[in-house]
Amino acid sequence: MRGLGNRTAAQSAEVLELLRQRGIEFNAGLVGKQIYEPLVAAGFIERTLKEAGRGGKGGTVQLTQRALDLDVGLIDGLELGDVPADLQAELNRSTDSILADLGSADTGKKGVALELLALRVAADVGLIPAEMRLRSAQTGGAEVDLVAEGAHLHFTRWLFQCKNQVAPVSLSVLAKEIGMATLLRAQVVIILTTGVFAKSVVAYAREAAEATAIQIVLLDGQSLANYRAKGPAGLRAELHQFAVGALRRKRPQLAEVPKE
Secondary structure, three states, X not given: OOOOOOOXXXXXXXXXXHHHHOXXXXXXXXXHHHHHHHHHHOOOEEEEOOHHHOOOOOOEEEEOHHHHOOOOOEEOOEEOOOOOHHHHOOOXXXXXXXXXXXXXXXXXXXXXXXXXXXXXXXXXXXXXXXXXXXXXXXXXXXXXXXXXXXXXXXXXXXXXXXXXXXXXXXXXXXXXXXXXXXXXXXXXXXXXXXXXXXXXXXXXXXXXXXXXXXXXXXXXXXXXXXXXXXXXXXHHHHHHXXXXXXXXXXXXXXXXXXXX
């Protein structure tokens, strides 16, 4: 799979945070010498330094064409899934242009934008595409736009379902995705909408967090606006808040375990 990624420069601090999320250990004081300088010398990245950031952590980092042309077969030991051919040519588009296409009058263009958005969100939180456009007769015809996986401090499987609609996302959508998560043994379900969620969806997501091992992440139109304005850092900050909320709701589960 060629060209996966964003051609826009990333802040060095964001790149280092992604490395930490993937469990990569490094000396923060030697980032420039041990990480960036070898990649620049090999022609894989371009780095722009700020005067105040002459050490390892300042400035921005951008992939070169050589890096974008790499035919990557494995990342962190996980084999990449197939991205449909009609999406591969669009992978290098900016996040802003993808979000802009969600408002297009062309339904085909809007559909492609939704799938690209799922891929971009997954990439921006350090996940690897595993399968797309998955449907199951076992869950009443439920569908998943993207299955993505991560190998950070432990393995996780995430399901993405994207909705581009004005009407609130209904409870039946969440119920089907929880069914798919059970079937696919996923730990996280992300439902993303350009609109809002019905109150029953928010309430049921909390109940699911309290009663099951699954974490539900609900990203609405305001979340997308935040993503557009703040980029990957804003997205990861919001997901972190969901994780903190899940921790608080799941902690009482420990008290339910019978003690000897």
